[in-house]
Amino acid sequence: MITFLVCIAILIIGYFTYGKLIERIFGVNEARQTPAYSQKDGVDYIPMGTNRNSMIQLLNIAGVGPIFGPIMGALYGPVAFIWIVAGSIFAGAVHDYLTGMISIRNHGAHLPQLAGKFLGNSMKHIVNVIAVLLLLLVGTVFVTAPAGLLFNLLDGWVALGVITGVIFAYYILATLLPVDKIIGRVYPILGALLVISAIGIGGMLLFTGAPIPEITLENMHPGGAAIFPLLMITIACGAISGFHATQSPIISRTMESEKNGRKIFYGMMIVEGIIAMIWAAAAMSIFYGTDLSDLIASGGAGLVVSEVAFTLLGAVGGTLAVLGVIVLPITSGDTAFRSARMIIADYIKVPQLKMMNRLWIALPLFVVSFALTNMDFTLLWRYFGVTNAAISAIALFVGAMYLAIQMKFHWVATIPAIFMTMVSFTFIFSAPIGFGLPMTTSYMLAGISTGIVVALFAYKVKLNREIENFKIDEDVTKIA
Numbered sequence: 244m245i246t247f248l249v250c251i252a253i254l255i256i257g258y259f260t261y262g263k264l265i266e267r268i269f270g271v272n273e274a275r276q277t278p279a280y281s282q283k284d285g286v287d288y289i290p291m292g293t294n295r296n297s298m299i300q301l302l303n304i305a306g307v308g309p310i311f312g313p314i315m316g317a318l319y320g321p322v323a324f325i326w327i328v329a330g331s332i333f334a335g336a337v338h339d340y341l342t343g344m345i346s347i348r349n350h351g352a353h354l355p356q357l358a359g360k361f362l363g364n365s366m367k368h369i370v371n372v373i374a375v376l377l378l379l380l381v382g383t384v385f386v387t388a389p390a391g392l393l394f395n396l397l398d399g400w401v402a403l404g405v406i407t408g409v410i411f412a413y414y415i416l417a418t419l420l421p422v423d424k425i426i427g428r429v430y431p432i433l434g435a436l437l438v439i440s441a442i443g444i445g446g447m448l449l450f451t452g453a454p455i456p457e458i459t460l461e462n463m464h465p466g467g468a469a470i471f472p473l474l475m476i477t478i479a480c481g482a483i484s485g486f487h488a489t490q491s492p493i494i495s496r497t498m499e500s501e502k503n504g505r506k507i508f509y510g511m512m513i514v515e516g517i518i519a520m521i522w523a524a525a526a527m528s529i530f531y532g533t534d535l536s537d538l539i540a541s542g543g544a545g546l547v548v549s550e551v552a553f554t555l556l557g558a559v560g561g562t563l564a565v566l567g568v569i570v571l572p573i574t575s576g577d578t579a580f581r582s583a584r585m586i587i588a589d590y591i592k593v594p595q596l597k598m599m600n601r602l603w604i605a606l607p608l609f610v611v612s613f614a615l616t617n618m619d620f621t622l623l624w625r626y627f628g629v630t631n632a633a634i635s636a637i638a639l640f641v642g643a644m645y646l647a648i649q650m651k652f653h654w655v656a657t658i659p660a661i662f663m664t665m666v667s668f669t670f671i672f673s674a675p676i677g678f679g680l681p682m683t684t685s686y687m688l689a690g691i692s693t694g695i696v697v698a699l700f701a702y703k704v705k706l707n708r709e710i711e712n713f714k715i716d717e718d719v720t721k722i723a
Contacts, residue, residue: 247520250520251520258510266509269341271344278347279497286595287421287496293498295430297506298430299426300490301434303490305437305518309480309481309515309571312479312480318465318468322459328516331515334482334639336508337659338488338638342641342642343491343492354370354586354637355367355371358637361645362640362644370637374583377489377627378489379583380630383612385579386407389569389573391403396565414576414577414609422581425577426581440563440564440570443567445521445524454528472669480631491508492582493581529550548568549561549565552568580609632667639657639663645715664696668692
């Protein structure tokens, strides 16, 4: 398991080296007051400690993505390890850090407001629609996935509909109540369960000397699915996720100091990458090739989770591990709906101090999500995947623009932004849920489309630099 151990080591080293570089390029100002104090409202803007914020951020961003995605990505073989490591260090963690820190500098603004300011007002409206759609898909996926796992864990003792209803009830409370009432209190406990689960699986892989495949660039997918772009769409949250751009502003409104940003934003993405590595390795080791493909086809990634947990840890340990996995989607689903509520409220300028204002925005979201639970999970995941990739590209371009305007080294964000744009366009052109074109044609059209986007970005950089005293750090929640 040399590849596995080296990849884990590289992820950790990446935090202390590349993460420090990104922090230096951005330029932290410890003396600057954060939105938690400047806009303290007792609902969404509340100062909380670094450790609590770190655990909340991890649980916010780490839904089923770093588990279900890598399990399905394991079908490609050890090449999945490369994407998890490179994606986490050079794309995902950069994406999360810049989104969170730019939000802090702009009074906790969400991605649509930031896109409107840095990429043009039309992008604000486009990103609003895409972001809310993504959050609805995430919220729905993160209802059906844990409900299915709990249903299997309880061996059908409690009806699936009842479990789904209970999860929705919790989501409603977590969406409406102040952030420190449920999320701030429960997440540290649930986070401990998550960490124990990941350590248990990873520890048993080492203890048993599990035969984890070594590195190879060969595509081992039994169906022959293309590595690019499908691997990047499949392993979403385990490498880079646009969903994180909707979650980081939640924490940007509760952080006490900018100096905590690298640990909270960059660091928690690295932790998520490690979780993804553990589950990808476990899936490759225990159910490799055709067996894994058949298992996913028969019971989905959730069945693989149960098989891995109980095989490695036994009845008691396996139950705890599955509960740790269940925690992930539930603690991302609640903040997905919370983010959607906040984004819509910012867009239509409705203050959120009153409960009724929060309620009438949130309830329609839950009604639509409940209707979406009837969709096939695999199809739902594909729609989530491509929307997720597109949002990540937009968020990275926002970060790149923020740096470019200041004449800072923006390529740390621009290069992954271009890459994810190419991934998104290629998938849209080639996938059956898109245009269904041949791969060669899709690559060509995606290259042209990406080139156009890059040209527009370069032109916008020029325009923004020509604006005298462009205020990169200000309150953008009031921009029309």
